[in-house]
Amino acid sequence: xxxxxxxxxxxxxxxxxxxxxxxxxxxxxxxxxxxxxxxxxxxxxxxxxxxxxxxxxxxxxxxxxxxxxxxxxxxxxxxxxxxxxxxxxxxxxxxxxxxxxxxxxxxxxxxxxxxxxxxxxxxxxxxxxxxxxxxxxxxxxxxxxxxxxxxxxxxxxxxxxxxxxxxxxxxxxxxxxxxxxxxxxxxxxxxxxxxxxxxxxxxxxxxxxxxxxxxxxxxxxxxxxxxxxxxxxxxxxxxxxxxxxxxxxxxxxxxxxxxxxxxxxxxxxxxxxxxxxxxxxxxxxxxxxxxxxxxxxxxxxxxxxxxxxxxxxxxxxxxxxxxxxxxxxxxxxxxxxxxxxxxxxxxxxxxxxxxxxxxxxxxxxxxxxxxxxxxxxxxxxxxxxxxxxxxxxxxxxxxxxxxxxxxxxxxxxxxxxxxxxxxxxxxxxxxxxxxxxxxxxxxxxxxxxxxxxxxxxxxxxxxxxxxxxxxxxxxxxxxxxxxxxxxxxxxxxxxxxxxxxxxxxxxxxxxxxxxxxxxxxxxxxxxxxxxxxxxxxxxxxxxxxxxxxxxxxxxxxxxxxxxxxxxxxxxxxxxxxxxxx
Amino acid sequence: xxxxxxxxxxxxxxxxxxxxxxxxxxxxxxxxxxxxxxxxxxxxxxxxxxxxxxxxxxxxxxxxxxxxxxxxxxxxxxxxxxxxxxxxxxxxxxxxxxxxxxxxxxxxxxxxxxxxxxxxxxxxxxxxxxxxxxxxxxxxxxxxxxxxxxxxxxxxxxxxxxx
Numbered sequence: 001x002x003x004x005x006x007x008x009x010x011x012x013x014x015x016x017x018x019x020x021x022x023x024x025x026x027x028x029x030x031x032x033x034x035x036x037x038x039x040x041x042x043x044x045x046x047x048x049x050x051x052x053x054x055x056x057x058x059x060x061x062x063x064x065x066x067x068x069x070x071x072x073x074x075x076x077x078x079x080x081x082x083x084x085x086x087x088x089x090x091x092x093x094x095x096x097x098x099x100x101x102x103x104x105x106x107x108x109x110x111x112x113x114x115x116x117x118x119x120x121x122x123x124x125x126x127x128x129x130x131x132x133x134x135x136x137x138x139x140x141x142x143x144x145x146x147x148x149x150x151x152x153x154x155x156x157x158x159x160x161x162x163x164x165x166x167x168x169x170x171x172x173x174x175x176x177x178x179x180x181x182x183x184x185x186x187x188x189x190x191x192x193x194x195x196x197x198x199x200x201x202x203x204x205x206x207x208x209x210x211x212x213x214x215x216x217x218x219x220x221x222x223x224x225x226x227x228x229x230x231x232x233x234x235x236x237x238x239x240x241x242x243x244x245x246x247x248x249x250x251x252x253x254x255x256x257x258x259x260x261x262x263x264x265x266x267x268x269x270x271x272x273x274x275x276x277x278x279x280x281x282x283x284x285x286x287x288x289x290x291x292x293x294x295x296x297x298x299x300x301x302x303x304x305x306x307x308x309x310x311x312x313x314x315x316x317x318x319x320x321x322x323x324x325x326x327x328x329x330x331x332x333x334x335x336x337x338x339x340x341x342x343x344x345x346x347x348x349x350x351x352x353x354x355x356x357x358x359x360x361x362x363x364x365x366x367x368x369x370x371x372x373x374x375x376x377x378x379x380x381x382x383x384x385x386x387x388x389x390x391x392x393x394x395x396x397x398x399x400x401x402x403x404x405x406x407x408x409x410x411x412x413x414x415x416x417x418x419x420x421x422x423x424x425x426x427x428x429x430x431x432x433x434x435x436x437x438x439x440x441x442x443x444x445x446x447x448x449x450x451x452x453x454x455x456x457x458x459x460x461x462x463x464x465x466x467x468x469x470x471x472x473x474x475x476x477x478x479x480x481x482x483x484x485x486x487x488x489x490x491x492x493x494x495x496x497x498x499x500x501x502x503x504x505x506x507x508x509x510x511x512x513x514x515x516x517x518x519x520x521x522x523x524x525x526x527x528x529x530x531x532x533x534x535x536x537x538x539x540x541x542x543x544x545x546x547x548x549x550x551x552x553x554x555x556x557x558x559x560x561x562x563x564x565x566x567x568x569x570x571x572x573x574x575x576x577x578x579x580x581x
Numbered sequence: 582x583x584x585x586x587x588x589x590x591x592x593x594x595x596x597x598x599x600x601x602x603x604x605x606x607x608x609x610x611x612x613x614x615x616x617x618x619x620x621x622x623x624x625x626x627x628x629x630x631x632x633x634x635x636x637x638x639x640x641x642x643x644x645x646x647x648x649x650x651x652x653x654x655x656x657x658x659x660x661x662x663x664x665x666x667x668x669x670x671x672x673x674x675x676x677x678x679x680x681x682x683x684x685x686x687x688x689x690x691x692x693x694x695x696x697x698x699x700x701x702x703x704x705x706x707x708x709x710x711x712x713x714x715x716x717x718x719x720x721x722x723x724x725x726x727x728x729x730x731x732x733x734x735x736x737x738x739x740x741x742x743x744x
């Protein structure tokens with residue numbers, strides 16, 4: 001595969017070349033600046049307003065540019081790259097429709113705090129505001145879903161703006177930053193003066209915690225009898241996994257990990273309770289409902305975790321909240337001990353003081369629940385169950401793969417049945433719940449992790465929202481294993497219609513879907529199908545043995561539901577247990 | 582928790598779109614805007630917005646925290662937490678046939694307002710003060726027939742040297 005480009009010259013040579021004060025165009029300034037930011041891969045799609053930028057890219061091979069088949073594919077790929085590497089994901093699109101095609105991906109990244117720098121072209125500055133061809137006010141459109149945005153009016157501002165954008169995207173609470181570059185700005189020439197320092201008045205995220213607050217937390221732990229941690233995406237984003245494990249080992253507090261927090265804490269740890277919330281485990285939800293001390297670490301009390309807030313954690317005496325974004329403290333849930341700061345820094349300090357909680361009876365009770373109420377499903381020898389497919393992938397990859405998922409039932413089964421070991425090994429759209437995310441995000445994850453196995457788990461609905469990106473897997477030999485859990489329906493919608501809308505199945509039948517094996521082959525990608533457990537094992541092994549990309553269509557029954565389930569409006573005590581009831 | 586009126590001062594970078602960022606945030610998050618005024622501040626390149634809003638203490642805390650998340654927001658102060666001066670300006674064009682003018686001028690004088698234009702059958706009254714004073718003035722002039730009314734919304738400052 002040609003995912004990783006060997007450096008063409010040493011880093012010193014490159015920097016020496018790039019930092020020359022040459023008279024160059026805005027487009028060349030952009031490319032040089034991206035290289036100086038350490039960018040090795042961008043995803044994009046050219047068009048009229050970015051032609052100068054793409055012209056500057058002609059013959060330019062200091063970083064990879066992947067031409068996706070849709071701008072949505074580009075931004076989800078950049079997102080997958082960012083989530084799986086911790087680096088800033090970069091994508092480029094043209095003005096108007098190119099830019100608006102990015103909106104779903106920008107919102108996805110914003111909801112999940114993913115660092116992206118999104119570069120869009122715009123019409124020339126003298127055309128802005130005239131309803132010119134392919135003009136859209138993309139900074140205005142994306143204002144609610146970006147951490148910050150820039151409309152560049154002067155080429156001389158470009159080096160500063162690009163440097164600021166990378167800084168803002170990947171510091172504090174991370175998020176997408178948009179840079180809109182009018183066509184004439186990308187064409188104008190100026191002397192390139194690289195910017196290496198950053199000073200943004202009013203932007204100074206709190207990294208180090210207030211020690212008094214953390215001391216209060218330590219004291220609360222000493223006094224608690226039934227403490228529980230809810231660990232979220234912030235643990236993963238601040239690379240605080242090791243610190244969290246140390247904190248748990250020292251305090252002996254059980255941990256529930258949210259969807260985005262799943263890879264931040266090893267599933268094999270004895271104090272792991274599973275995922276809380278709507279499709280959370282009995283043990284995690286019961287633990288939260290009976291806890292007297294709740295410690296949220298890099299998690300924002302999302303409604304899919306808390307469900308009905310009126311019945312959430314009714315026995316809690318103290319809620320502590322560790323978050324880098326002060327606006328999250330007290331937003332949904334009243335907090336007694338706010339710890340604003342980078343999760344890694346807060347836990348590192350807490351670990352210097354942490355002592356075991358007096359909660360052995362509590363741990364025993366939860367361990368008992370784990371044994372009595374495990375996640376299970378009605379497995380049979382005759383049918384291929386979706387949960388079996390996920391378990392098979394989990395076992396054969398030994399939890400070492402990077403898993404990306406789309407959104408729906410398969411996402412929840414992946415969350416429930418894959419045993420995660422390493423941080424950043426789950427790439428999934430949590431906050432926005434974006435169908436179409438799973439497959440292109442895997443392409444980005446593979447570009448950022450050329451040596452790792454990347455498995456993209458999709459439903460037959462979502463995979464059709466960005467299936468065109470099979471082309472870039474084929475021509476670039478990006479060896480993503482594309483798993484389709486094919487139940488021929490919109491599964492999660494079907495489940496809700498069954499349970500909440502009294503079996504009134506309305507517009508969920510995906511009849512007319514393509515033959516996914518032939519679809520893969522049409523793009524030049526190997527396609528495999530399995531309808532039984534035996535076939536599934538064989539097809540999966542063949543996929544693993546194949547060096548390039550593979551699509552595996554696992555045909556499963558359409559009636560399978562995700563359990564446990566908490567219905568919207570209910571509290572997390574009201575779990576429907578399904579087959580395990 | 583009780584809902585009360587708050588006057589919030591927001592110091593921002595004077596960038597294009599900054600008003601949209603701030604007002605958009607209020608709309609998106611369901612915060613109320615009773616009035617918003619923007620103008621230059623004491624420092625070149627920075628503008629000051631004064632926003633009058635209603636909400637309980639939690640809402641006010643969220644307003645402040647969410648505003649601070651905007652990169653262009655430099656400082657947020659709840660002015661109404663301190664003794665403050667708030668002023669609003671209104672221009673009121675009121676029917677004023679010559680025969681009625683002495684009566685209207687009497688009201689204007691009492692309120693220490695000013696007549697800034699006189700037409701054949703109307704005058705424009707300029708009044709500066711807190712919202713209540715302007716409300717009162719408007720009510721007194723209403724019987725004469727208000728043709729046009731334009732109010733600025735409040736701008737405000739903390740008294741003395743409290744920061």
